[in-house]
Amino acid sequence: MADMKQLARLIKELEDQLVVCMRCGMCQAVCPLYAETGREADVARGKLALLEGLVQEMFKDPKGVNERLMRCLLCGSCSANCPSGVKVLDIFIRARAILTGYMGLHPLKKAVFRGMLARPQFFDRLMEWASRLQGIFVKPVDDLLGASCGRLLTPLGERHIKALAAPPFHMRVKPGSTSPRAAGLRVAFFVGCLIDKVFPNVGEAVMRTMEHHGVGVFLPEDFACCGIPALSSGDAAAFDKLVHYNLQRFAAEPFDFLITACATCTSTIKKLWPLMAWKLSLEAQEQVSAIAAKTMDVSQFLVDKVGVRQADTKSGDQKVLLTYHDPCHLKKSLGVASQPRTLLQANSRYRFKEMIEADWCCGMGGSFNLQHYGISASIGKRKRDNIVQSECETVATSCPACMLQMTDMLSQAGDRVQVKHAIEIYAESLP
Amino acid sequence: MKALIEEFEKVLGKDNVFQDEADLATYSYDAAVLDPVLPSLVLRPTSSEALGKVVGMCNEHALPLTVRGAGTNLSGGTIPKSGGVVLLTNALNRILEINEEDLYAVVEPGVVTAKFAAAVEAKGLFYPPDPGSQAVSTLGGNVAENAGGLRGLRYGVTRDYVMGLEFFDANGELVKAGARTVKCVTGYNLGGIMVGSEGTLGVFDKIILKLIPMPPARKAMMAIFNDINKASETVSAIIANRIVPVTLEFMDNFTIRAVEDFSHAGLPVEAAALLLIEVDGHPVQVEEDAEKVESLCRRLGAMSIRVARDATERDKVWEARRAALSALSRIKPTTVLEDATVPRSRVPAMIRSIEGIAREFNLTIGTFGHAGDGNLHPTILTDRRNHQEWERVEKAIESIFDRALSLGGTLSGEHGIGMAKSRFMEKETSRATIVYSRRIKAALDPKNILNPGKIIGD
Numbered sequence: 001m002a003d004m005k006q007l008a009r010l011i012k013e014l015e016d017q018l019v020v021c022m023r024c025g026m027c028q029a030v031c032p033l034y035a036e037t038g039r040e041a042d043v044a045r046g047k048l049a050l051l052e053g054l055v056q057e058m059f060k061d062p063k064g065v066n067e068r069l070m071r072c073l074l075c076g077s078c079s080a081n082c083p084s085g086v087k088v089l090d091i092f093i094r095a096r097a098i099l100t101g102y103m104g105l106h107p108l109k110k111a112v113f114r115g116m117l118a119r120p121q122f123f124d125r126l127m128e129w130a131s132r133l134q135g136i137f138v139k140p141v142d143d144l145l146g147a148s149c150g151r152l153l154t155p156l157g158e159r160h161i162k163a164l165a166a167p168p169f170h171m172r173v174k175p176g177s178t179s180p181r182a183a184g185l186r187v188a189f190f191v192g193c194l195i196d197k198v199f200p201n202v203g204e205a206v207m208r209t210m211e212h213h214g215v216g217v218f219l220p221e222d223f224a225c226c227g228i229p230a231l232s233s234g235d236a237a238a239f240d241k242l243v244h245y246n247l248q249r250f251a252a253e254p255f256d257f258l259i260t261a262c263a264t265c266t267s268t269i270k271k272l273w274p275l276m277a278w279k280l281s282l283e284a285q286e287q288v289s290a291i292a293a294k295t296m297d298v299s300q301f302l303v304d305k306v307g308v309r310q311a312d313t314k315s316g317d318q319k320v321l322l323t324y325h326d327p328c329h330l331k332k333s334l335g336v337a338s339q340p341r342t343l344l345q346a347n348s349r350y351r352f353k354e355m356i357e358a359d360w361c362c363g364m365g366g367s368f369n370l371q372h373y374g375i376s377a378s379i380g381k382r383k384r385d386n387i388v389q390s391e392c393e394t395v396a397t398s399c400p401a402c403m404l405q406m407t408d409m410l411s412q413a414g415d416r417v418q419v420k421h422a423i424e425i426y427a428e429s430l431p
Numbered sequence: 432m433k434a435l436i437e438e439f440e441k442v443l444g445k446d447n448v449f450q451d452e453a454d455l456a457t458y459s460y461d462a463a464v465l466d467p468v469l470p471s472l473v474l475r476p477t478s479s480e481a482l483g484k485v486v487g488m489c490n491e492h493a494l495p496l497t498v499r500g501a502g503t504n505l506s507g508g509t510i511p512k513s514g515g516v517v518l519l520t521n522a523l524n525r526i527l528e529i530n531e532e533d534l535y536a537v538v539e540p541g542v543v544t545a546k547f548a549a550a551v552e553a554k555g556l557f558y559p560p561d562p563g564s565q566a567v568s569t570l571g572g573n574v575a576e577n578a579g580g581l582r583g584l585r586y587g588v589t590r591d592y593v594m595g596l597e598f599f600d601a602n603g604e605l606v607k608a609g610a611r612t613v614k615c616v617t618g619y620n621l622g623g624i625m626v627g628s629e630g631t632l633g634v635f636d637k638i639i640l641k642l643i644p645m646p647p648a649r650k651a652m653m654a655i656f657n658d659i660n661k662a663s664e665t666v667s668a669i670i671a672n673r674i675v676p677v678t679l680e681f682m683d684n685f686t687i688r689a690v691e692d693f694s695h696a697g698l699p700v701e702a703a704a705l706l707l708i709e710v711d712g713h714p715v716q717v718e719e720d721a722e723k724v725e726s727l728c729r730r731l732g733a734m735s736i737r738v739a740r741d742a743t744e745r746d747k748v749w750e751a752r753r754a755a756l757s758a759l760s761r762i763k764p765t766t767v768l769e770d771a772t773v774p775r776s777r778v779p780a781m782i783r784s785i786e787g788i789a790r791e792f793n794l795t796i797g798t799f800g801h802a803g804d805g806n807l808h809p810t811i812l813t814d815r816r817n818h819q820e821w822e823r824v825e826k827a828i829e830s831i832f833d834r835a836l837s838l839g840g841t842l843s844g845e846h847g848i849g850m851a852k853s854r855f856m857e858k859e860t861s862r863a864t865i866v867y868s869r870r871i872k873a874a875l876d877p878k879n880i881l882n883p884g885k886i887i888g889d
Contacts, residue, residue: 029545039449041453058456059456
């Protein structure tokens with residue numbers, strides 16, 4: 001529903017957020033993309049300046065801006081390091097929705113919209129206007145966005161099928177729900193696309209761990225994608241549909257926490273669902289904020305709520321060296337970094353060792369990897385080099401997308417390093 | 432123009448000539464609160480040969496040229512001339528030599544300051560200048576601006592570490608200044624005029640920097656005062672007692688409150704002022720100096736003193752200072768960071784003046800900075816979109832300059848003159864100074880292509 005009223009509202013909110021950037025340029029120090037290319041348009045400051053230039057009509061090239069806006073991993077390193085606290089990801093997500101919506105607009109409507117941008121003081125009146133025009137324009141825009149949704153999701157699917165060797169998680173584990181026992185807690189498990197289709201063993205490790213700790217699990221019959229691939233491509237309409245679908249599934253039964261083993265799903269549900277919820281019904285908005293508040297990464301749940309602790313280690317044991325890669329969406333977006341490390345050190349078979357730049361992005365960035373494989377791979381190579389330099393035999397992480405990227409990079413270089421999810425390492429220690 | 436672009440592409444490769452409007456727009460600003468200006472072309476040479484060539488070509492075609500490192504300038508020095516060329520140095524980023532026997536390093540201009548400092552530190556050596564933007568700023572930019580930092584009091588500023596320079600003149604001819612030796616009186620001191628010239632007299636190709644041994648020990652402490660004058664007397668007393676701390680930083684009550692709101696570090700929000708002090712050197716001397724500083728602080732009326740006992744506590748002391756600009760900048764959308772500097776003994780008078788100016792123009796100003804060297808950072812918090820308030824901000828900035836000058840100070844301690852302060856130059860110097868500087872500029876750059884309009888105006 002990228003109608004004019006919504007675009008106008010998004011732009012207005014965007015303006016207030018854009019002005020927070022003081023152009024200090026500190027984001028250059030942490031942007032994994034800028035480190036490879038050295039181009040200002042690749043770093044947050046450059047993109048924010050472009051968006052502001054567009055809103056202020058300093059130049060008129062929405063297509064050029066959109067192309068540059070899409071060259072971003074959405075890793076949030078800039079945001080986490082920003083002295084003035086610019087909400088870079090919120091801005092980029094909104095801007096992608098605006099530009100995709102805008103470029104899908106009929107030329108006549110574009111003209112009206114441009115007029116709005118140039119004269120913000122008429123915004124409110126034009127928004128009333130737009131609401132009247134809505135009926136005329138909404139339909140074609142919807143059709144267009146619907147099409148882009150299909151176009152978008154297919155290549156992701158194709159790519160992952162290649163990696164798929166076994167039946168997906170949803171065919172291995174029956175949906176349903178179990179009651180809480182020892183822990184007195186019940187979680188809803190949001191499996192996510194990659195764990196379902198590529199890493200079903202990670203999903204199984206989650207189930208086994210919950211069973212071991214006597215945590216009740218609610219696994220809905222079917223679930224949709226968390227919506228990030230659609231939203232990061234600016235397809236807010238497809239995103240809304242996916243959120244709606246998921247809300248219905250998870251409304252079926254009560255639970256204390258919603259857990260995922262995917263850093264990206266966790267941060268999407270926790271941060272982006274609420275960010276984009278303003279156009280949903282009041283009831284749905286409440287549902288979204290309730291779910292977002294209960295959502296957490298599986299390691300955070302196990303350490304903070306169940307009380308898993310590091311194992312007592314005896315020195316001199318024959319141990320497998322293990323390191324950890326911080327997924328951006330877990331550490332930079334949600335500040336979760338110590339819990340997965342605790343979880344890893346709960347398995348006494350391994351000896352934990354930090355690699356350098358453990359929180360430097362792996363370069364995956366979801367669809368970024370599909371569109372800019374060359375740059376994605378050179379960022380990934382830096383990660384690979386750091387893993388190899390740590391001399392560890394296993395690298396763990398908390399995000400299946402990072403697992404894909406690290407597997408790709410390590411196997412291309414012929415390194416004999418295993419890539420595992422933190423929950424797999426922990427589950428190995430269970431009787 | 433089209434033929435010229437093709438020429439540039441031949442020299443630099445197509446990938447290093449940016450001409451799309453959207454790319455140009457990302458080189459139209461720096462960190463100063465000024466309007467962006469679009470260049471017509473952005474060039475990124477990857478070798479010194481190419482760098483010299485494109486400088487010569489710009490001169491031949493009378494194209495204004497602005498060199499840009501990380502674009503962190505706070506006075507508009509990297510904002511291009513409309514229709515001019517932006518010349519990027521970030522592909523010239525090699526550390527060519529770190530000489531441990533003779534204590535110097537040779538670098539290309541695009542090397543990032545913090546990366547250089549880390550490489551030097553890995554060899555047990557020390558490059559002290561540490562501007563606030565060091566995580567991204569380039570050494571070329573530091574030299575062009577004569578950048579300062581927190582350690583100025585004891586270790587000086589960038590100028591004190593430049594032993595030699597190789598730079599291209601406006602014609603693209605290579606000029607050499609200084610040497611790899613501690614002593615060098617060969618020819619004019621061309622390096623002297625190049626340091627701090629803000630890209631108006633030449634384009635750096637190589638920089639020879641002095642290194643010193645890393646001091647083996649250091650100790651930090653935080654002293655809290657209920658009276659700005661007491662804090663300031665303490666600063667003077669420390670130096671009068673022949674102790675020169677590495678850093679002697681000041682934060683006013685407004686900044687203390689902002690930092691506490693932001694990071695909940697447990698700062699005393701009622702305190703009038705904070706001093707953050709660090710001494711370094713030989714371990715025995717560090718202990719002795721730290722004790723002396725502590726007793727001076729007590730004697731001169733500090734309400735409390737926290738001495739860091741280990742690295743973690745030291746980090747905690749500095750956390751407050753590091754958070755200062757972040758904490759302030761989050762209060763309002765626009766942050767104007769000034770750097771008018773006064774002789775150290777006039778710091779209390781300057782702080783009182785700034786408080787008065789904030790009241791007079793009804794503005795929010797937080798002040799922190801380098802009390803040890805008189806370089807304060809009055810930080811005006813505003814919203815540039817509020818035109819009425821912005822007019823008051825401009826008047827307040829002028830008042831701050833006037834006041835600093837009347838106290839025997841200077842317009843800029845470390846951010847440079849650029850475009851933001853060029854019209855105030857005459858206030859501090861004289862008409863003759865401007866004319867003299869313009870004659871130098873005209874003689875060395877007759878077509879006025881090198882960062883025109885900066886420092887001395889057009």
